[in-house]
Amino acid sequence: MYKIFLCFRYLTRKGIVLFPVLAVWLCVMMLIIVNSIMTGFVNRVRDAGRSLMGDVVIQSDSMAGFPYYRQLQKRLALLPQVKASTPVISGYGLFNLPEFQVNTGVQVMGVEAGSESKVSSFGSSLFWQYKAPMQAVADLRGAGFPTTRAKLLAYAQKRLLAAAKTEDARQRHYANLKPIGNHAWLASIRQHWQVIAHEDYQQAVYKENRADRDLRMVQALPNEAFSSAAALRHALVPKAPSFTPPPQAANRYMTGADEPKNGCVIGVDLGLYKRDRFGHYHRPPGVRFSPVIITMVPVTMKATLAQPQSRRFVIVDDSRTRVYAVDSKTVYIPFHVAQKMAFMQRQDLLAGGVRPGRCSEIQVLVRHDSSEANVLAARKAIAHVVHQLELLHPQMEIAGIRVRTWDQVQAEYIRAVDNERNMITFLLGLMSLVVVIVIFLIFYMLVRDKTRDIGIIKAIGGSEEGVGVIFVLYGMLISSAGALLGLITGVWFVRNDNWIHDHILWRIFGISIWNRKIYVFSKIPDQIDPQAVMWIVIFAILAGLFGALIPAILAARQDPVEALRYE
Amino acid sequence: MNNTLTTTDSSPRKAMLELTNINKTFRLGPADVRVLCGAGLTVFEGEFVALVGASGSGKSTLLHIAGALESADAGSVMFRGQDLSRLSRHSRHRLRNHAFGFVFQLYHLLPELSVLENVLLPAMVCAPWYKACIRARPGKRRALELLEQLGLKDRLRHRPSQLSGGERQRVAIARALINEPALVLADEPTGNLDPKTGQTILDVLRGLHKGSGQSILLVTHDIHIAAQADRVVTLQDGKIVDRTL
Numbered sequence: 001m002y003k004i005f006l007c008f009r010y011l012t013r014k015g016i017v018l019f020p021v022l023a024v025w026l027c028v029m030m031l032i033i034v035n036s037i038m039t040g041f042v043n044r045v046r047d048a049g050r051s052l053m054g055d056v057v058i059q060s061d062s063m064a065g066f067p068y069y070r071q072l073q074k075r076l077a078l079l080p081q082v083k084a085s086t087p088v089i090s091g092y093g094l095f096n097l098p099e100f101q102v103n104t105g106v107q108v109m110g111v112e113a114g115s116e117s118k119v120s121s122f123g124s125s126l127f128w129q130y131k132a133p134m135q136a137v138a139d140l141r142g143a144g145f146p147t148t149r150a151k152l153l154a155y156a157q158k159r160l161l162a163a164a165k166t167e168d169a170r171q172r173h174y175a176n177l178k179p180i181g182n183h184a185w186l187a188s189i190r191q192h193w194q195v196i197a198h199e200d201y202q203q204a205v206y207k208e209n210r211a212d213r214d215l216r217m218v219q220a221l222p223n224e225a226f227s228s229a230a231a232l233r234h235a236l237v238p239k240a241p242s243f244t245p246p247p248q249a250a251n252r253y254m255t256g257a258d259e260p261k262n263g264c265v266i267g268v269d270l271g272l273y274k275r276d277r278f279g280h281y282h283r284p285p286g287v288r289f290s291p292v293i294i295t296m297v298p299v300t301m302k303a304t305l306a307q308p309q310s311r312r313f314v315i316v317d318d319s320r321t322r323v324y325a326v327d328s329k330t331v332y333i334p335f336h337v338a339q340k341m342a343f344m345q346r347q348d349l350l351a352g353g354v355r356p357g358r359c360s361e362i363q364v365l366v367r368h369d370s371s372e373a374n375v376l377a378a379r380k381a382i383a384h385v386v387h388q389l390e391l392l393h394p395q396m397e398i399a400g401i402r403v404r405t406w407d408q409v410q411a412e413y414i415r416a417v418d419n420e421r422n423m424i425t426f427l428l429g430l431m432s433l434v435v436v437i438v439i440f441l442i443f444y445m446l447v448r449d450k451t452r453d454i455g456i457i458k459a460i461g462g463s464e465e466g467v468g469v470i471f472v473l474y475g476m477l478i479s480s481a482g483a484l485l486g487l488i489t490g491v492w493f494v495r496n497d498n499w500i501h502d503h504i505l506w507r508i509f510g511i512s513i514w515n516r517k518i519y520v521f522s523k524i525p526d527q528i529d530p531q532a533v534m535w536i537v538i539f540a541i542l543a544g545l546f547g548a549l550i551p552a553i554l555a556a557r558q559d560p561v562e563a564l565r566y567e
Numbered sequence: 568m569n570n571t572l573t574t575t576d577s578s579p580r581k582a583m584l585e586l587t588n589i590n591k592t593f594r595l596g597p598a599d600v601r602v603l604c605g606a607g608l609t610v611f612e613g614e615f616v617a618l619v620g621a622s623g624s625g626k627s628t629l630l631h632i633a634g635a636l637e638s639a640d641a642g643s644v645m646f647r648g649q650d651l652s653r654l655s656r657h658s659r660h661r662l663r664n665h666a667f668g669f670v671f672q673l674y675h676l677l678p679e680l681s682v683l684e685n686v687l688l689p690a691m692v693c694a695p696w697y698k699a700c701i702r703a704r705p706g707k708r709r710a711l712e713l714l715e716q717l718g719l720k721d722r723l724r725h726r727p728s729q730l731s732g733g734e735r736q737r738v739a740i741a742r743a744l745i746n747e748p749a750l751v752l753a754d755e756p757t758g759n760l761d762p763k764t765g766q767t768i769l770d771v772l773r774g775l776h777k778g779s780g781q782s783i784l785l786v787t788h789d790i791h792i793a794a795q796a797d798r799v800v801t802l803q804d805g806k807i808v809d810r811t812l
Contacts (some may be wrong), residue, residue, distance in 0.1 A: 002691040460689040461664020
């Protein structure tokens with residue numbers, strides 16, 4: 001009993017114990033923050049990768065693709081594990097935006113907008129067809145549903161006026177910024193506040209643009225959209241995404257009257273939009289519905305390059321998958337157009353017969369795909385179907401078809417990010433061994449400081465084990481207190497990391513660690529892994545135990561008479 | 568030479584503590600210093616014995632050996648018929664907790680604990696762990712009684728650093744008595760106090776002895792203080808050289 005009692009007394013009445021508590025606290029907090037952010041990063045990368053291509057991908061080794069894809073899709077539809085599938089054409093090409101004098105090499109993806117949206121996140125990655133309407137629903141939720149068209153319009157106008165007022169005020173504030181002085185040490189502070197004022201102005205403009213867009217959307221709403229937020233969403237978000245531009249954009253085509261009118265979707269990071277420090281894209285007016293020319297270089301079945309094929313399109317939307325490598329290089333066009341441009345369409349041969357249409361890959365969505373075992377089982381079943389079809393059509397076998405799950409396709413990249421997380425956590429854990437040393441040193445000092453107390457405890461009947469236990473318990477109490485504080489503050493920090501970054505680190509101290517201009521994710525990715533947090537806390541408590549162990553043994557072995565004589 | 572004290576009193580008195588032929592040598596650097604050589608001492612039940620001697624004569628060492636804090640190189644220590652050298656470690660701890668109460672010259676109170684907590688500590692040593700969180704700690708009533716008797720009732724929550732030397736020593740006496748020990752071992756309890764306060768402490772010890780028949784073995788180099796004991800024993804050159812009944 002006296003052991004617990006003395007532990008608590010030493011803990012509450014000895015100032016020096018604050019240092020090991022502080023050391024454990026900071027280490028636990030640091031490990032929880034780093035682990036959570038790295039876990040969030042890894043999981044975001046995994047989710048983004050998965051949402052790009054569905055659960056299982058059937059790909060050809062040949063750039064010329066593989067035939068009989070429709071037949072394969074029909075057979076896949078019969079599999080109970082398969083929910084949906086979609087063919088994709090993938091090839092390289094040139095992107096030319098004559099009005100903005102932009103010329104760049106891109107990856108051209110031919111997709112069937114409807115089925116692609118069922119399998120991947122293509123539909124929900126589109127800004128004008130999905131994200132902007134969803135933002136409008138969120139913005140107008142304050143109107144209070146059910147409502148009327150007049151009320152909703154009034155509310156949207158009120159928001160626009162408020163935003164315009166803020167923008168005006170910000171603009172005046174920014175314009176009226178006066179120089180503080182010419183001292184060198186003031187220059188950096190002045191510069192920082194000017195940057196912040198500019199950012200505030202940018203945010204005000206962004207809000208005004210958004211309010212303006214919401215108002216336009218409301219104006220075009222049908223009457224049944226005012227009953228609830230869900231009805232508003234239903235009215236604003238199209239059932240299936242489309243490459244067809246709205247009628248008002250028809251005059252933007254540069255195509256002749258006899259040419260088909262096609263739309264295309266560009267990757268959001270293609271370089272046409274500026275992105276501010278907060279991760280918002282500023283879409284200048286005029287880019288949407290701009291005419292573009294896309295040129296593809298077809299690859300023949302004999303692996304030679306054919307005549308480049310150019311088509312005119314109009315930009316109907318932009319896509320943000322959150323994978324920079326995809327968003328900065330990809331342009332989406334309708335599947336049938338891409339098939340023709342890549343020479344993969346069904347062809348009647350001069351020598352007679354037909355060459356079946358081809359695609360580059362088929363993306364498959366598996367039922368109950370949250371289970372890895374289900375996905376693997378589906379992959380096996382799909383591979384079997386592919387094999388059976390290959391036996392029927394030897395041309396398919398020549399194409400070298402591979403059936404892989406999404407994580408097998410991305411294994412190398414995901415493994416690299418995963419390893420990075422483990423390595424950083426391990427290195428920080430190694431650094432945290434300092435805690436053990438800090439506790440050891442402080443306990444060593446404490447045992448020396450408490451030598452006479454040890455003599456007294458032994459004189460009144462305390463045993464060697466009892467004295468040892470006091471110091472071991474003391475160490476564990478210190479590390480537990482530090483671990484508890486670290487746990488609470490670490491979790492709090494992770495939950496508020498974006499706010500802390502923007503409002504404290506950046507605005508007050510001018511430190512910007514997470515620059516959204518550079519990173520793919522507009523928010524710091526964070527995900528608390530309860531198991532990892534549990535191990536960090538256990539490690540911290542054990543660190544206290546190990547740090548206190550040797551001093552505790554020394555204390556236990558202390559001769560009581562010598563201890564009483566100690567000065 | 569056998570220095571075991573025998574009584575000449577006609578009534579048979581029961582020996583509580585018997586030290587026989589105690590030898591103790593300390594190694595100080597390269598040299599061995601023989602502190603006790605064949606010292607012997609008997610303390611009877613209910614007796615107040617003063618052990619006097621010059622500084623470095625081995626008084627405190629003999630007291631520590633008597634209180635099972637230290638082991639003798641040779642000789643035997645019998646407490647109520649039990650040979651301390653044959654006791655297990657656990658039994659020695661129990662004996663120090665239950666049978667002996669130590670009072671030191673430098674008080675040796677734990678600075679982080681209050682007066683009451685210091686007094687209660689020996690009672691807590693033998694209490695089960697689950698009573699740690701119970702407000703009514705074991706021995707609390709007795710501790711309060713003792714502190715009241717010693718005039719420290721209004722100092723319960725004070726820390727040792729907030730007390731005078733005499734008060735600290737009274738707290739140490741209360742702590743020594745909390746488990747109702749058979750023998751109080753006091754090592755120069757007045758050595759660090761002014762004569763007036765020292766006398767007060769001695770009065771407390773004498774009061775205990777007279778009131779409840781508490782056995783006391785007091786070590787001092789002050790013959791005036793020693794004179795107030797029932798019996799004075801002198802230690803010189805590691806041996807008992809004089810005894811007064």
